[in-house]
Amino acid sequence: MSRRGAAARLGLMAVPVAFFAVFFAWPVAAIVKRGLDTDGSWQLGRITDVLGQPDIRHVLWFTTWQALVSTALTLLIALPGAYVFARFDFPGKQILRAVVTVPFVLPTVVVGTAFLALVGRGGLLDEWWSVRLDTTVWAILLAHVFFNYAVVVRTVGGLWAQLDPRQEEAARMLGASRLTAWRKVTLPALGPAVAAAALMVFLFTFTSFGVVQILGGPTFSTLEVEIYRQTSEIFDLSTAAVLTIIQFVAVGAVLALHAWTVRRRESALRLVDASVTARRPRGAGEWALLAGVLAVVAVLLVLPLAVLVQRSLGAPDFGYYRALTHSDGGVFLVAPIEAIGNSLEYALAATAIAVLIGGLAAAALTRRDAGRWVRGFDALLMLPLGVSAVTVGFGFLISLDEPPLDLRQSWILVPLAQALVGVPFVVRTMLPVLRAVDHRLREAAAVLGASPWRVWREVDLPMVRRALLIAAGFAFAVSLGEFGATVFIARPDNPTLPVAVARLLGRAGDLNYGQAMALSTILMIVCAVALLVLERLRTDRTGEF
Amino acid sequence: MLLSLAEATVRFGGRAVLDGVGLDVAEHEVVCVLGPSGSGKSTLLRAVAGLQPLDAGRVLLDGRDQAGVPAHRRGVGLMFQDHQLFPQRDVGANVAFGLRMHDAPKAQQGERVRELLDLVGLPGAARRAVASLSGGEQQRVALARALAPRPRLLMLDEPLGQLDRSLRERLVVELRELFGRLGTTVLAVTHDQSEAFALADRVVVMRDGRIAQSGTPLEVWQRPVDEFVARFLGFENVVEGTVTGEAADTVWGKVPVPPGAAQGVRSVLVRPAGVRLVPADEGLRCTVAARTFKGTHVAVHLQPTDDGPRLEAACALREAPEVGDAVGVGFDAAEIVVLG
Numbered sequence: 001m002s003r004r005g006a007a008a009r010l011g012l013m014a015v016p017v018a019f020f021a022v023f024f025a026w027p028v029a030a031i032v033k034r035g036l037d038t039d040g041s042w043q044l045g046r047i048t049d050v051l052g053q054p055d056i057r058h059v060l061w062f063t064t065w066q067a068l069v070s071t072a073l074t075l076l077i078a079l080p081g082a083y084v085f086a087r088f089d090f091p092g093k094q095i096l097r098a099v100v101t102v103p104f105v106l107p108t109v110v111v112g113t114a115f116l117a118l119v120g121r122g123g124l125l126d127e128w129w130s131v132r133l134d135t136t137v138w139a140i141l142l143a144h145v146f147f148n149y150a151v152v153v154r155t156v157g158g159l160w161a162q163l164d165p166r167q168e169e170a171a172r173m174l175g176a177s178r179l180t181a182w183r184k185v186t187l188p189a190l191g192p193a194v195a196a197a198a199l200m201v202f203l204f205t206f207t208s209f210g211v212v213q214i215l216g217g218p219t220f221s222t223l224e225v226e227i228y229r230q231t232s233e234i235f236d237l238s239t240a241a242v243l244t245i246i247q248f249v250a251v252g253a254v255l256a257l258h259a260w261t262v263r264r265r266e267s268a269l270r271l272v273d274a275s276v277t278a279r280r281p282r283g284a285g286e287w288a289l290l291a292g293v294l295a296v297v298a299v300l301l302v303l304p305l306a307v308l309v310q311r312s313l314g315a316p317d318f319g320y321y322r323a324l325t326h327s328d329g330g331v332f333l334v335a336p337i338e339a340i341g342n343s344l345e346y347a348l349a350a351t352a353i354a355v356l357i358g359g360l361a362a363a364a365l366t367r368r369d370a371g372r373w374v375r376g377f378d379a380l381l382m383l384p385l386g387v388s389a390v391t392v393g394f395g396f397l398i399s400l401d402e403p404p405l406d407l408r409q410s411w412i413l414v415p416l417a418q419a420l421v422g423v424p425f426v427v428r429t430m431l432p433v434l435r436a437v438d439h440r441l442r443e444a445a446a447v448l449g450a451s452p453w454r455v456w457r458e459v460d461l462p463m464v465r466r467a468l469l470i471a472a473g474f475a476f477a478v479s480l481g482e483f484g485a486t487v488f489i490a491r492p493d494n495p496t497l498p499v500a501v502a503r504l505l506g507r508a509g510d511l512n513y514g515q516a517m518a519l520s521t522i523l524m525i526v527c528a529v530a531l532l533v534l535e536r537l538r539t540d541r542t543g544e545f
Numbered sequence: 546m547l548l549s550l551a552e553a554t555v556r557f558g559g560r561a562v563l564d565g566v567g568l569d570v571a572e573h574e575v576v577c578v579l580g581p582s583g584s585g586k587s588t589l590l591r592a593v594a595g596l597q598p599l600d601a602g603r604v605l606l607d608g609r610d611q612a613g614v615p616a617h618r619r620g621v622g623l624m625f626q627d628h629q630l631f632p633q634r635d636v637g638a639n640v641a642f643g644l645r646m647h648d649a650p651k652a653q654q655g656e657r658v659r660e661l662l663d664l665v666g667l668p669g670a671a672r673r674a675v676a677s678l679s680g681g682e683q684q685r686v687a688l689a690r691a692l693a694p695r696p697r698l699l700m701l702d703e704p705l706g707q708l709d710r711s712l713r714e715r716l717v718v719e720l721r722e723l724f725g726r727l728g729t730t731v732l733a734v735t736h737d738q739s740e741a742f743a744l745a746d747r748v749v750v751m752r753d754g755r756i757a758q759s760g761t762p763l764e765v766w767q768r769p770v771d772e773f774v775a776r777f778l779g780f781e782n783v784v785e786g787t788v789t790g791e792a793a794d795t796v797w798g799k800v801p802v803p804p805g806a807a808q809g810v811r812s813v814l815v816r817p818a819g820v821r822l823v824p825a826d827e828g829l830r831c832t833v834a835a836r837t838f839k840g841t842h843v844a845v846h847l848q849p850t851d852d853g854p855r856l857e858a859a860c861a862l863r864e865a866p867e868v869g870d871a872v873g874v875g876f877d878a879a880e881i882v883v884l885g
Contacts, residue, residue: 448646
């Protein structure tokens with residue numbers, strides 16, 4: 001019986017493991033070898049050499065503390081938002097939920113530029129109050145909150161909405177005050193979700209690339225920016241490899257910590273339909289909370305996007321948009337507008353791969369008899385999140401260019417890289433829901449004659465269909481916005497939207513800047529539409545889609 | 546034998562939850578396993594269903610060893626304690642689930658679902674949502690779902706556990722009738738003795754993972770094998786005594802026992818009906834500590850004046866004394882059992 005279970009788990013895990021071995025471990029290994037192995041001999045002394053450099057140590061220190069502060073700030077600002085989205089009903093909630101998510105899927109370059117337009121020289125704050133933040137760390141921190149607000153609202157709020165309010169009521173009846181009941185009942189139940197969200201935010205900000213590169217100037221640099229600089233500006237592959245290893249170790253340590261905390265707190269929660277837990281706000285306090293959250297969303301999330309749109313309309317008669325349909329023969333071999341089609345095709349393929357791989361992995365991880373090395377697998381799946389996207393892209397380029405896997409000329413290379421980034425999202429979204437499914441439902445199905453595969457299809461799948469859709473939507477959006485890896489491997493005649501934006505931003509002149517803003521606006525709209533469709537699917541609980 | 550357990554043992558972290566259990570269930574027999582929570586009765590069902598692997602011993606169905614046969618191939622039905630209906634499916638889809646798993650043709654599925662919903666008294670409920678059902682209705686749907694694939698053995702885990710009393714009493718009769726009519730072989734577990742007695746051809750009492758007693762409801766009720774079984778059946782008047790001839794020497798004084806009782810130091814059970822109230826100056830002197838109304842009679846709790854454990858007496862409604870009254874107690878040998 002248990003041997004059979006182990007065999008089934010191995011079968012489920014085989015595909016994800018193979019995928020990660022070929023498209024993650026191998027490229028990373030290739031880059032490390034390229035960096036540390038000179039003329040056939042390993043030079044491990046390089047690590048201490050690099051760590052001994054004061055400017056590298058400064059980068060390490062800055063990377064760490066800005067990630068910690070960004071995470072704390074994000075939790076502080078977004079947790080009330082998670083509560084409001086989980087427990088309150090208010091007009092426009094569905095649209096607002098999508099709006100909140102849009103920043104997360106925007107290309108980092110665009111966000112960097114949008115914040116520059118907001119708080120930089122000649123930006124909105126500069127025009128109005130002569131305030132500039134682009135030389136301070138605040139610009140970076142605010143952009144990080146902008147990015148990760150949705151992570152907390154989605155991860156924590158999603159679970160919060162499904163927690164049975166009667167648990168808290170039971171505690172109140174036993175004499176707990178409102179705050180105590182929340183602290184003793186709801187908070188522990190939310191713990192794993194908060195930890196997961198905090199970990200994600202920490203990893204994203206620890207490996208922040210586009211935002212820091214644009215807003216950090218010469219003063220602030222993260223490991224990721226440094227790796228990119230060493231790789232593509234200084235061509236010091238050896239130092240880049242050492243930095244990659246350091247980042248790898250740091251990320252691995254954080255992930256191990258996360259796996260440990262989650263395991264300690266994991267429990268089957270009482271989940272109810274989210275629609276029954278939400279209600280209209282009552283009393284001045286709750287209305288004030290709602291208003292506060294809406295104000296934060298407006299200023300922090302909507303304003304930068306609005307500035308972005310406003311700048312894209314800077315030329316008369318949609319001039320910047322019309323310019324997108326022409327190929328100037330210089331930066332682009334094709335008209336920039338074609339990037340939209342490319343991006344959509346790549347993102348669809350990447351989503352399919354990510355959902356397949358992530359779904360299999362999540363199913364394997366849900367099995368009750370999961371042992372220690374299975375949990376290690378769990379952490380392994382998270383690694384691509386933390387490892388520099390630049391490393392992945394560059395690794396693809398140098399490792400998948402010779403038989404038997406010569407994919408350099410294949411279109412699938414881009415979706416594969418994007419899927420690698422998308423898989424952790426799929427796993428993270430599906431795992432908590434899968435684990436919360438009452439195991440006895442699976443047993444009931446088994447006793448009625450359902451094989452393990454059919455149990456998954458008949459019991460788990462209907463319950464996680466929603467989570468699966470959300471996961472797919474995330475994977476799609478992340479693929480659309482992926483930049484760090486894609487920039488290395490997208491072919492010049494097939495750019496994706498973010499790559500096209502970056503190319504336009506890289507050139508001087510108002511027309512290029514305006515076109516970049518216009519293309520970013522289009523990307524933002526594509527993402528917003530995708531998310532809005534997703535929101536509609538989410539609320540349509542009656543039909544089988 | 547349809548089902549045989551031989552030396553079935555399950556350990557959870559060193560503790561034996563099932564400890565060498567041997568049990569046979571014949572075809573068409575309705576067997577009820579009775580025991581307090583934690584006695585291992587649910588684990589017994591799970592072991593038979595294939596949801597819980599055995600650490601030792603064997604489970605045989607139709608004489609075939611089930612080791613290595615996964616739950617979905619054992620062809621037994623299990624009705625879970627809290628039903629575990631699939632929340633996303635309507636009533637009909639829940640009942641049809643097992644038929645679909647066995648690849649029954651669509652038309653046949655529809656037919657069988659109708660038939661079963663009629664059988665459990667929910668005709669036309671196929672399209673209803675599971676969430677809209679009352680507890681009793683859920684129980685009926687769960688039963689229909691378990692019966693649909695015609696399992697060779699139907700197992701019920703606390704089948705009526707969460708229902709209110711009147712519903713429970715009605716359903717027990719319905720179940721008994723239904724199983725008799727269908728000839729279903731049933732293995733049920735419950736902690737409620739009245740449920741077990743009403744439902745079963747044979748009752749098996751479990752204690753700490755072992756079988757304490759097995760027999761017809763009448764046998765078990767009349768002759769509990771030891772103090773544990775007697776107390777679990779709700780008898781409070783159990784006391785240690787030295788049996789000599791047709792009397793036992795106890796803290797309650799000399800108590801008459803039936804002829805042929807085992808001799809020596811024994812546990813002696815006095816049924817409440819065997820405690821006769823006599824004038825205060827005769828027999829064992831007691832004070833009435835409490836009285837509870839039981840519908841057909843009044844249970845009177847008596848505290849012996851000269852120390853000793855309390856006695857419970859069953860009194861006719863009119864004759865029951867008031868709390869605080871001093872009474873005398875005599876014993877009726879016909880209602881007294883010398884245990885193990």
